[in-house]
Amino acid sequence: EIDHEGSDIRAIKLVVSITLGITLVLAAGYLGAVLLSDGAILLRPSEVALERHTTYHELVQPAPETLTGNGVVACIVDSGIALDHTDFESVNLVGWKDFINGNSDPYDDHGHGTSMAGLLVANGWLKGMAKEVDLLVAKALGSDGSGSDTLVADAVDWCVENGADVISLSLGGAPNILPFSIGSGRTSGDAANDAIDAGVYVVAAAGNDGEDDDGDVAHPSSEAGVISVGGVTIKGTHWSGSSKGDNNGRLLPLPILMPRGDPNKKPEVVAPAEGVPVLTEDGGWGIADGTSAATVYVTGALCLLLEQKPELKPEASNGADTVDTVKRWLMDSAVPEEGQTTHDDYYGYGLLNVSGLIDLATQA
Numbered sequence: 001e002i003d004h005e006g007s008d009i010r011a012i013k014l015v016v017s018i019t020l021g022i023t024l025v026l027a028a029g030y031l032g033a034v035l036l037s038d039g040a041i042l043l044r045p046s047e048v049a050l051e052r053h054t055t056y057h058e059l060v061q062p063a064p065e066t067l068t069g070n071g072v073v074a075c076i077v078d079s080g081i082a083l084d085h086t087d088f089e090s091v092n093l094v095g096w097k098d099f100i101n102g103n104s105d106p107y108d109d110h111g112h113g114t115s116m117a118g119l120l121v122a123n124g125w126l127k128g129m130a131k132e133v134d135l136l137v138a139k140a141l142g143s144d145g146s147g148s149d150t151l152v153a154d155a156v157d158w159c160v161e162n163g164a165d166v167i168s169l170s171l172g173g174a175p176n177i178l179p180f181s182i183g184s185g186r187t188s189g190d191a192a193n194d195a196i197d198a199g200v201y202v203v204a205a206a207g208n209d210g211e212d213d214d215g216d217v218a219h220p221s222s223e224a225g226v227i228s229v230g231g232v233t234i235k236g237t238h239w240s241g242s243s244k245g246d247n248n249g250r251l252l253p254l255p256i257l258m259p260r261g262d263p264n265k266k267p268e269v270v271a272p273a274e275g276v277p278v279l280t281e282d283g284g285w286g287i288a289d290g291t292s293a294a295t296v297y298v299t300g301a302l303c304l305l306l307e308q309k310p311e312l313k314p315e316a317s318n319g320a321d322t323v324d325t326v327k328r329w330l331m332d333s334a335v336p337e338e339g340q341t342t343h344d345d346y347y348g349y350g351l352l353n354v355s356g357l358i359d360l361a362t363q364a
Helices: 049-059 111-120 149-161 190-197 291-308 321-333 354-362
Strands: 012-016 019-025 031-033 042-046 073-076 090-099 132-138 146-148 167-170 203-204 226-233 270-274 276-279 285-289
Touching: 031 049, 042 049, 049 132, 049 276, 049 285, 073 111, 073 149, 111 132, 111 226, 111 270, 111 276, 111 291, 132 149, 132 354, 146 149, 149 167, 149 190, 203 291, 226 291, 270 291, 285 291, 291 321, 291 354, 321 354
Parallel strands: 073 132, 073 167, 090 132, 167 203, 203 226, 226 270
Antiparallel strands: 012 146, 019 285, 031 042, 276 285
16 A cells, blocks of 8 residues: 655655454354352353464464473564553563654554464463563554554664564555655665564565455565565465465566565465454454464464574574575475465465474474
8 A cells, every 4th residue: 555645756655554354252252251259250262262273373383382482582563562461461571662652651552463462472361372582562553553664664673673583564565666766765675674684584464465466465575585474274275365476577567576586485485364363452352364463473483493593593693694594494394285386376385384494494
């Protein structure tokens, strides 16, 4: 989505937005209740929701439970975090920055950020992928779920400055049609590329274009070194809302795209994206559709990998070369669809395989 502010071409900026639908569990039959001895009622996710949560974790072939992300710094750029949720009681928040309103205390006036953070660090009824990471949260999306690409770029820079090993971007926008415009400003793609050059892993949503696909994955997941994540259903099949990657190159429509090669074809991998159980900012639980959720699964996998192999962290790595190596392991460990022999523009190199990724890295 391009936001034209007036007729001055220098004012053109990219607007990124979250592309995840949240359905309240109460309306979807995903809420359960327990009657306590004192007569109080405790709300909790239903057994159906918990079973779905477990099924999705098993789908991506989880790492050993001894790996929790301990010692790894993950940064989520989103709409914030509601720390008062009971499933966040043990979260280790080591940094917070509000690029929207400048508030010093963490909050979430939309809910998307809380849902994404829960997929990574929840440790209650729902269990995050890497629940013991050191968490940084940058609020760069407002109460309507959107924000300027420049603010997202600033947030990515902040993540790097504060020691992030992995940056999770469950957001996206249309590619910048005029990236060369004078005064167009620093983009999230610029910031992501600088982070990658420093050895930081950047994971971003492929997008939820579905039938309205514009021909390529969302920005900034379209950047070569960024790990673009598409979506699957609970059966591991392609989720119909997931965006398609353009890997053959094109001159028109703008922007010009060069052909992509391995391990940077888009999307790189797919992960859970349909009816994913999540936390909500009001202290409850919900279900979510979207590659936003899929993104966090891959973020979590990388955090577990870096705990297992700390020499792959930015401060010990060879920068972008190490990121490229890890992307090749991600590619080689992914599980393709039945009959798939090469990269697929929807299914990527295959379904995220967490244990396979860690095994490949350990054998290297």
